[in-house]
Amino acid sequence: MSEEHQSGVAEAHPPPPAPETATEIIKALALKAGGDVCGIADPHAWDDYAPEGYRPYDTLPGCKAVVVVGSRGPTAGAWRSPDSRIIEVNGYDFANDRAIHVVANHIETQYGFYAMQAPSLPIGGHQPPTSMMLAAVFAGLGTRSLAANIILNPKYGLLYYSAAFTTLPLVHDPLLEQNVCPHKMCVATYRSIGRTPCMAACPADEGGCLDGSIGEDGEIASAYYNRERCATRAMNFGINSFQNALNEMIAEDDDDTRAMMVNSDFVGRSIGSMGYFKDSVAQCFECMRVCPVGRAERKLK
Ligand code: SF4
Ligand code: SF4
Incomplete structure (x- = not known):
């Protein structure tokens, strides 16, 4: 046993790279480990949106950055299957989790800074300590949509997210400048029939869960999502x-x-x-199946 271990002092690590370089290394590592996208959020972005106890630095004191990784769950082939129930059991379990573990381990073992996976499942009650929806938005990876508030990435649409808190200083990404939803095709559909494709797939006034409106500016003017009804239909x-x-x-x-x-x-x-x-997450993807965002990425031969 080394003297450092015997004395209880942490092993010395060389100084970490500059935040810009460390950010590049971490992002490349996350993508290599299975993520499709990776962004860095400022832990203080939560201050105005999450109550005390639900912010990154409440879980990891001294948190300086939140690494967020998104991955496509089901493959394009699974989306194409005529049996819609296939999708839930056909996701890769879960590339975003694996990538975030690689990132957290790298930060702790190579740089000697604290890192941990952001807890995205409830440890009591129904609210998880960390919202992955906020994490994805604050890392500049997507924006909220009319379909069940799902965060849509401009390239891939629906993604599954994991995050890591760390005391390692990294460069924070800006929020996306443009909202991903509604897609311009959805604006045209709304102007024509009064509904977007997702609303038409699950209309609140016909036993479904979704409603909303689009303003003159082509942006979401109002959104309605019946979460309780969705849970009974989707889970x-x-x-x-x-x-x-x-x-x-x-x-x-x-x-x-x-x-x-x-x-x-x-x-x-x-x-x-x-x-x-642990908790079956969903058996209904119909609002996402009709969403045009990310469809190009699911089009193969
Ligand atoms: S029930 Fe299905 S289609 Fe409707 S909002 Fe929930 S997941 Fe989307
Ligand atoms: S179908 Fe259109 S309106 Fe609905 S979530 Fe997708 S982009 Fe938004």
Whole structure:
């Protein structure tokens, strides 16, 4: 054991590269490790949007930068499958997470600065400590859309995001200057039929979740998203569905019917989704399937 370890003093690291160089290295590393995009957010960008306890420096004291990585989940081929249920089980699990682990390890082992994955799953209640939507916007990787507030990247559209907090000084990226949504094709559709493609796929006034309006300037004037309804339509299997099924099974007096319920596909899938995904994230992608943003990237031979 080295003297440093014996004395409890951290191993010495050479001084890190200048922030500009370190930023370039980190971004290249993230893309090589499986990310499609990478940006750096200022931890203080959260100050006006997230309450105390939900800002990066609340989780990692002294946080100076938030590295954000986005990756496409399902491949173009999975999007093309005629069975829409294929997409959820066909995402790469999860390239953005893998890339962010590589980045965090590199920062700690090579530069000797703290780094950790930003917690994007709830540790209590329903709110995660860090919003990946805010992270993606603050890193200049996308903007909020009319489709369930999903953050759309100008090149890829829907992406899956992970982030890392670090005390290493890095160069922060600016926010995108232009909103990605609505696409100009959607503005034309809205002017013609009063709905954008995503609103038409899931209209709030016909049992769906989406509504909104586009102003004269071609920007979003108002947006409506029924999150509770979307959850019941999009998340058929998971913790909630198991809780509902459990209630019904407990209340069932007939032994044979209860046994049939316990052994049903529905309960089996609910348990499977909890065990494998922790919380099954979505089984509906219809508003994104019709979105023109990123479609070019999914067009292959
Ligand atoms: S995910 Fe499905 S249910 Fe939710 S808003 Fe989109 S189309 Fe509607
Ligand atoms: S289809 Fe996509 S770009 Fe068009 S309005 Fe909906 S989310 Fe925005």
